[in-house]
Amino acid sequence: MDARAPKGTVDMLPGTARAWEFMTKTAQDLFGRYGFEPIYTPLFEHTEVFTRGIGEATDIVSKEMYTFEDRSGRSLTLRPEGTAGVVRAALEHGLAAQGSSAKLYYAGPMFRYERPQKGRMRQFWQIGAEVLGAAEPSTDAEIITLLVRFFESVGIPLDRMTLLLNSMGDEACRPAYRERVRQFILQKGAELCEECNRRADTNPLRAFDCKNPECVAVMADAPLLRDSLCDECAEHYESVKRHLDLVGIAYVEAPRLVRGLDYYTRTVFEVQVTHGLGSQNAIGGGGRYDRLMQEYGGPPTPGLGFALGFERTLLALEAAGVDVGAAPRTDVYVAAVDADVRPAAFVTAARLRDAGMAASLDHQARSLKSQFKQADRLGARLVVVIGPDELASGQVTIRNMDTKDETRAAVDDVVVAVRSRLG
RNA sequence: GUGGGCGUAGCUCAGUUGGUUAGAGCGUCGGACUGUGGCUCCGAAGGUCGCGGGUUCGAGUCCCGUUGCCCACCCCA
Numbered sequence: 423m424d425a426r427a428p429k430g431t432v433d434m435l436p437g438t439a440r441a442w443e444f445m446t447k448t449a450q451d452l453f454g455r456y457g458f459e460p461i462y463t464p465l466f467e468h469t470e471v472f473t474r475g476i477g478e479a480t481d482i483v484s485k486e487m488y489t490f491e492d493r494s495g496r497s498l499t500l501r502p503e504g505t506a507g508v509v510r511a512a513l514e515h516g517l518a519a520q521g522s523s524a525k526l527y528y529a530g531p532m533f534r535y536e537r538p539q540k541g542r543m544r545q546f547w548q549i550g551a552e553v554l555g556a557a558e559p560s561t562d563a564e565i566i567t568l569l570v571r572f573f574e575s576v577g578i579p580l581d582r583m584t585l586l587l588n589s590m591g592d593e594a595c596r597p598a599y600r601e602r603v604r605q606f607i608l609q610k611g612a613e614l615c616e617e618c619n620r621r622a623d624t625n626p627l628r629a630f631d632c633k634n635p636e637c638v639a640v641m642a643d644a645p646l647l648r649d650s651l652c653d654e655c656a657e658h659y660e661s662v663k664r665h666l667d668l669v670g671i672a673y674v675e676a677p678r679l680v681r682g683l684d685y686y687t688r689t690v691f692e693v694q695v696t697h698g699l700g701s702q703n704a705i706g707g708g709g710r711y712d713r714l715m716q717e718y719g720g721p722p723t724p725g726l727g728f729a730l731g732f733e734r735t736l737l738a739l740e741a742a743g744v745d746v747g748a749a750p751r752t753d754v755y756v757a758a759v760d761a762d763v764r765p766a767a768f769v770t771a772a773r774l775r776d777a778g779m780a781a782s783l784d785h786q787a788r789s790l791k792s793q794f795k796q797a798d799r800l801g802a803r804l805v806v807v808i809g810p811d812e813l814a815s816g817q818v819t820i821r822n823m824d825t826k827d828e829t830r831a832a833v834d835d836v837v838v839a840v841r842s843r844l845g
Numbered sequence: 846g847u848g849g850g851c852g853u854a855g856c857u858c859a860g861u862u863g864g865u866u867a868g869a870g871c872g873u874c875g876g877a878c879u880g881u882g883g884c885u886c887c888g889a890a891g892g893u894c895g896c897g898g899g900u901u902c903g904a905g906u907c908c909c910g911u912u913g914c915c916c917a918c919c920c921c922a
Contacts, residue, residue: 424913426913426914429913429914480920481919481920481921482920482921485846485919485920486920486921503921503922532922534920534921534922536919536920536921537846537847537917537918537919538914538915539915539916539917539918540915540916540917541921541922542920542921542922543922546922547922548922550922617919628920631919631920631921632919681921682920682921683921692922700916700917701916701917701918702920702921702922704921704922705922706922707921707922729922730922731921731922732922733922734922735922757880757881759880759881760880788874789875789876789880790880790881791875791876791880791881791882792874792875792882793881793882794881794882794883795881795882795883796882797881797882798882798883799882799883802882805881805882807880807881809880810880811880819880819881821881821882823882823883826881826882828881
């Protein structure tokens with residue numbers, strides 16, 4: 423068989439896995455301080471959860487989903503993002519029912535059928551946070567702050583990230599604006615690429631996302647939503663900015679920032695970095711989705727959240743020269759001189775571990791010399807040597823690997839002796 | 846879906862105009878007078894040269910196909 427992982431997936435070997443754990447722990451601690459609680463939702467959902475939530479016309483739904491039928495003929499889809507499932511779960515369990523609110527975070531893999539490249543995988547990991555049942559602009563500022571603080575906490579220098587901010591309007595002002603953009607595109611049709619022309623009817627705002635230089639140039643003259651926000655949206659947006667100012671979170675207004683999921687309303691944001699991501703630039707992003715719960719048939723429930731990518735965050739950290747997650751270091755290595763004393767070494771290591779120390783030993787009857795090499799490689803500060811001599815006198819030898827001092831201790835006292843020597 | 850680059854030991858790579866037993870560094874294992882590490886020295890193990898065809902007396906080296914990886918487009922985390 424082919425031992426290689428499927429295209430677009432990777433094994434997270436210990437070095438990467440440690441970074442994953444570091445990021446997860448950082449999030450658990452930080453998000454907890456902001457009042458968020460963990461939630462785990464299924465890795466797959468009924469396909470409709472995503473098609474209705476994310477939007478039929480989006481790239482994700484139209485060409486990137488892992489959709490399959492189970493043995494009963496249900497259409498299921500591996501989650502391409504985390505928000506839809508969390509909102510669905512909140513609806514199912516009434517987590518934000520009747521005016522209550524919920525603050526939830528999750529971490530885990532997402533799946534999108536794409537051509538892999540730097541910072542882009544078919545299975546990729548995200549941490550996300552969602553607030554359901556909160557409409558106030560201070561909530562937007564709070565969750566944006568959390569996102570920025572997370573990146574700071576793991577070690578991305580502030581001067582390497584940019585927070586982009588925009589408002590997408592709501593059902594009161596977006597439809598009219600959308601129509602204006604559509605008209606604009608139709609008018610400029612000849613100057614825009616084929617894809618953008620197609621977008622005119624399906625999702626005109628996405629034309630702002632086109633990287634084609636000519637399209638970018640043309641779209642630069644397109645009407646901006648900022649100039650046609652309804653009063654409520656404009657007010658909300660201003661308030662979000664004021665709250666960010668209050669806590670000193672720097673942002674750059676990006677009136678053309680349009681994110682790839684249809685459920686966003688009002689606030690959208692994205693954190694970009696300049697180094698390490700190849701042709702990608704966003705390490706995290708999110709926004710408000712005040713109509714998503716209704717889309718699922720639930721009561722009107724405002725919501726907002728963000729997601730950040732593990733892989734991209736790690737790339738940004740590496741580019742910034744941040745060393746994440748050192749390998750665990752062995753405190754003490756237990757060396758056996760010959761086969762007769764190996765049971766004693768085995769027991770000694772077990773006792774040291776039971777007492778809370780990190781102990782290692784050889785199981786392959788290697789020479790004493792190679793056991794020392796191993797001890798050195800593992801970074802052991804002490805080596806407990808057990809041999810015929812020691813056993814005869816009921817003692818063990820304890821060598822300090824840094825100073826090379828060797829002392830003896832009674833076998834029965836080895837735990838205490840090692841602990842005191844470890845300081 | 847489209848385009849470009851690349852696939853040689855566990856890892857990073859060399860392999861001359863096609864020519865005999867495919868190399869190096871690192872890593873691993875063993876050894877350098879009797880039970881002791883980091884440096885040094887010696888030695889060993891380890892390779893279907895991605896896979897399949899073809900050209901040739903002969904191919905890791907050339908041609909075709911295929912597959913995988915990487916990077917980019919698209920879009921996003």
